[in-house]
Amino acid sequence: MNMEASKNQSSSLPDSTDLAKKRDLMQQRVARSLKRRHAQEKRFKLIGMTAVGAALLFVVLLFTTILSKGLPAFWQAHISLEIYFDEEIIQIDDKPVRMDGESEAAFNDRMLAWRTQLGFINFNRLILEAISKEIPEAPEFQRDAMRLVTSGERFGLRKMVEEDPSIIGTTQRLWLLADANVDVWMKGNIDRDLPDSQQQLSARTRAWVDDLEAKGVLKNRFSTALFMNPDSRSSLASAGLAGAFMGSLMMMLIVMFLAVPIGVASAIYLEEFAPKNKITDFIEVNINNLAAVPSIVFGLLGAAVFILWFKLPLSAPIVGGLVLTLMTLPTVIIATRSTLKAIPPSIRSAALGIGASKVQSVFHHVLPLAIPGILTGSILGVAQALGEAAPLLLIGMTSFVASVPATPFDQSTALPVQIYLWQGNELRNFFEARTSAAIIVLLALMISLNAVAIWLRKHFETRW
Amino acid sequence: MNTGLIDGHTSQAYDAEMNEIVNDVLAMGEKVTDQVEQALRAFIQMDSELAKQVIEADKSINDMEVSIDDKCVQVLVKRQPAARDLRAVIAMIKTIKDLERIGDQAKRIARMAGNASSQIMAPKAFSEFEQMGLRVNQMLQGAMSAFRQMDADAALQVALLDKQIDNDYEGILRQNMTYMLEDPRNISRIVEMTWVGRAIERIGDHARNVCEHTIYFVKGRDVRHVDDEQLEAVVRNR
Amino acid sequence: MEQPAMGAMQMTFDEKKESKPASGAIKMSARNVKVFYGDAEAIHGVNMDLYENEVVAFIGPSGCGKSTFLRCFNRMNDTIDIARVTGEILLDGRDIHDKKLDVVQLRAQVGMVFQKPNPFPKSIYENIAYGPRLHGLVDNKTDLDEIVETSLQRAGLWKEVKDRLDAPGTGLSGGQQQRLCIARAIAVSPEVILMDEPCSALDPIATSIIEELIDELKGSFTIAIVTHNMQQAARVSDKTAFFHLGDLVEINETREIFTNPQDSRTEDYITGRFG
Structure with missing residues (x-):
């Protein structure tokens, strides 16, 4: 035991x-x-x-x-000149004033005649005279002297007269935009030791530039030309983004007013109302596929459908906007659907349980909650469209357009296309900086769009 | 024991707790039955030593009651029993109350045995007594057996026996009356005997209560304060 | 001698069963209701009556169909594409599947409170005001204010929120949110309130407040409540229905179900003997 x-x-x-x-x-x-x-x-x-x-x-x-x-491209070489609006050179009638009882058409005719008269005046002579005041030998070397000021500035002077004929006979000290090559020389963007044959400016002009810069007549000043002017090929220094910017803006508006409502509406229908069956599955798969289609394909489609078929004008923002809309639609639909999916179903039951109809439950309760997500998705989609160049290339938006489009049916370019065009410009020394400046503008636009998206999201979210 | 009625919970711990209580009640019932038997023996044989033991042992019965009560409370708190389980716990709480009362009656009988003033009583008078004691003991065992089997029919049979014990008690009362007239010296002893008879009759009542609790548990019907016919009807009904 | 005795006994038992004052008329009734999810039959022909001013608790293991059946009473199953309901459900004797009865109208009469408190992400006031406004129950702001106040009062929430009716409903505690949902449901003065496990996301104190509220609401509404908490069913309901595998196994007075159920499946379930 x-x-x-x-x-x-x-x-x-x-x-x-x-x-x-x-x-x-x-x-x-x-x-x-x-x-x-x-x-x-x-x-x-x-x-x-x-x-x-x-x-x-x-x-x-x-x-x-x-x-x-x-x-640096935002600061350009300017030349300070004392322009005498010589009445000898500017021989022109008084600017027509509309008289009592005059018909609109008659007045317009007189105005047109006056403008035509103005158009015949050689404003370059004013500039040359002004340059002569700084450089006495200038009249002998007219060609070299006129290389100092960019060719577009004579139109600037003409515009001044057109707007206010009373300046004729006065002397004004003006900062005129210097030629692109002067800018390049002053900023040292070209090798100063290159032989004459490879220099863009003649030896004489180069000497003048250095001389004037030392005197303070030539100076780097902030230039609005980049923002205010359309693209230019004759007066490179004044080539700007205004046309491309307007083109892009119009396309963005078109995208916003087409892609967002259509996309959101179809997303709401597919997510909340459509019966879940083979057809909707098929549609869903195709929307997802569409989002993955390379953007250039949309350009091809746009060229084929909108231009060849609907006979819409080539390289117009309307066509670009439509193409970008097609490209953005799937993004908006997918973003909206995923936002709607994330709304807790309990909210829907709550509304239905109290007697709201399906539409009421969606529009009173689900949609307000989904708005931040929908907005963010939409704005990101629009931003993506804004940066897209490839499809625009195929609908002719690469063409050089020297005017700011007034309507979506006018010819235009777009910011990314403008960047692409400038990148290929022959005057590399000048346009390299300008391209980057255009990129900065585009990036600033996109960042502010994203900022708006974030702000909207925060704004609508913090409400509850 | 007919365990099917209280076993089979998803929680095995619950089963164990219930089984423990049932076993405790059965043990208490056994102990109480012994007490009754020994108390009666002590009284009849005038065994004051045995009587003392019985009185002593009553304390352990009281302890058992307290302990089982506590376990039942714990089950109520922890398991919130419903239906059959709820009835089982309620029935057992009531059963141990009755068992404890039976224990008290046994103690009372034992006290009488201890105080036994004289031995003048004729032995023949005790035969009635012995028989009544035997019957109540059988009834008690039957009640506990019915509880163990969770058998309403058996409980009914046992409950009906109570009537006989009541009759026995009446018989003894009448008989004692004649004894007292016969020999006044026996009066104090006979009064004691009457008290004991009364105690036995009470034990029978409690045993019947135990049966009623068993019937309540099995049938889900409260059968207190109903007469025998109704009791039978309830048990046979389903 | 025997006959009267039997009668007397029968009486005592019957009296015990009916000790509660008799309830009103039948408010809603389901006749041979079957629910299909696709081809699968989830509810196998259930018959049930809901009486006025009475609380019926639906109990049963998960997936037994009690919630599905509850949702038949205000046609919430319509919102599930693949769900199909057959059989007859009557509200005051009218078939709720009647083409002439609009589901919107039905849901105004038969309100619902959900498992998870789901206030709208709007202000407390707007949460209550939404229903009455939706159904055009009020013409002016004063009436609406009154409805909001009485609804919140009946839901026992008025004192707690009267100073911040403009605060978001989602900022309340879980229990308060659920009472807000109850207030929202009674704001359109329904006749029946369906509650789908209304306390499953709440702590015991909040639960007991809701249970007391149910007891008070019983005076004006017919209430059906699904619950997983059997003690809750025992506490709040007059009748209890036990569902198992899509069948209504047993419906009876709650006191009977919890002390002496007739069906062994009911007994096994409420005593914790289910697999």
Whole structure:
């Protein structure tokens, strides 16, 4: 009896020590695996941080190159000239004033005649005279002298007279935009040691430029030309983004007013009302596929359908807008649908349970909650469309347009296309900076669009 | 024991708790039955030593009641029993109350045995007594057996026995009356005997209550304060 | 001698069963209601009556169809594409599937409170005002204010929120939100209120407040409540219906169901003997 008890004890004791040993062993194993796990964690963190760091580095690199290249383009060489609006040169009748009882058409006719008269006046002579005041030998070297001022400025003078004929006979000190090559020379964007044959400016002009710069007559000043003027090929220094900007703006408006309502409406229908069956599945698959179609394909489609079939004008914002709308639609639909999906179904049941109809439950409760998401999706879609160049190339928006479009049916370019065009300009030294400046404008536009998206989201979300 | 009625919960711990209470009640019932038997023996044989033991043992019955009560409360708190389980717990709480009362009656009988003033009583008078004691003991065992089997029919049969014990008690009362007239010296002893008879009759009542609790548990009908016909009707009904 | 005794006994038992004052007329009734999800039959022909001013609790294991059946009473199953309901459901004797009865009208009469408190992400006031406005129950702001106040009062929430009716309903505690949902449901003065596990997301205190509220609302509404909490069913309901695998196994007075159920499946379920 005693023996058995002791045996029992002895047999139960090792059991417990066994258990303790086993536990120790387990602990050791856990400890060992811990080290490995921690190492794994550290490694993953490191990889993640490297990835983020690399991405940041690229962003910084991109912005610094663009900014460093583009920002100087906002400051352009200007020449300070004392322009005498010589009545000898500007021989013109008084500007017509509408008389009592005169018909609109008759007045317009007289105005047109006056303008035509103005158009015949050689404003370059005013500029040349003014230059002569700074450089006495200028009249002998007319060609070289006229290279100092960009050719577009004579139209500027003409405009001044047209707007206010009373300045005829007065002298005005004006900052005129210098020629693109002068700008290049002054900024040192061309190698000064190149032989004459490879220089854009004659040796004489170059000497004048240095001389005038030293006198303070030539100066780098902030220029609005980039924003205010359309593209130009004759007066490169005054080539601006106004046309492209307007073109892009019009297309964006078209996209917003077409893609967003159509996209949101179809998303709401598909998500909330459409029966779930094979047809809607098919539609859903196709929408997803459409979102993955390369944008250039939409350009082809636009060219085929809108231009060849609907006979819409070539390189017009209306066509570009329609093409971009097609491209943006799937994005908007998908974004809206996923936002709607994320709205808790309990809200729908709550509305239905109280007796709201399906439409009421969607429009009173689901949609207000989805608005921030829908807005964000839409604006990102529009922003994406804004940056798109490829489809526009195929509908003729690459053509050179020297005017600001007034209607969506006028010829126009778009910002990304303008960037592409300038990038290919022959006067690389001047247009490299200008391209970057255009990119800055485009980026600023996109960032502000995204900012609006974020603000809208916050604004609508913080309400509740 | 007919465990099917209280077993089979999804929670095995619940089963264990219920079984433990049932076993405790059965143990208490056994103990109480012993007490009654020994108390009667002590009284009849004038065994004051045995009587003392019985009085002593009553404390453990009271402890058992408290302990089972506590376990029932724990089950109520933890499991919130419903239906059959609820009835089982309620029935057992009531059963142990009755068992405890039976224990008290046994103690009372034992006290009488301890105080036994004289031995003048004729032995023949005790035969009636012995028979009544035997009957009540059988009834008690039957009640506990019916509870163990969770058998309403058996409980009904046992409950109906109560009437006989009541009759026995009436018979003893009448008989004692004649004894007292016969020999006034026996009066105090006979009064004691009457008290004991009364105690036995009470034990029978409590045993019947135990049966009623069992019937309540099995049939889900409260059968207290109904006469025998109604009781039968309830048990046979379903 | 025997006959009267039997009668007397029968009386005592019947009296116990009907000790509660007798309820009103039948408010809603379901006749041979079947619900199909696609081809699968989820409810196998259930008959049930809901009486006026009475609370019926639906209990049963998960997936037994009690919620599905509850949702038949205000046709919430219509919102599930693949669900199909057959059989007859009557509200005051009219078939609720009648073409002439608009589901919007039905839901104004048969309100619903959901498992998760789901106030609209609007102000407390707007939450209550939405229903009455939707159904054109009021003509002016004063009346609407009154409805909002009485609804909140009946839901026992008025004192807690009267100073911040413009605060978002989603900013309330879980229990308050659920009472807000109840207030929202009674704001359109329905006749029946369906509650689908209204306390499953609440703590015990909030639960007991809602249970007390149900007891008070019983005076004016017919209430059907689905619950997983059997003690809750025992506490709040007059009748309890036990569902199992799409069948209504047993419906009876709650006190009977919880002390002496007739069907062994009911008994197994309420005593915790279910697989």
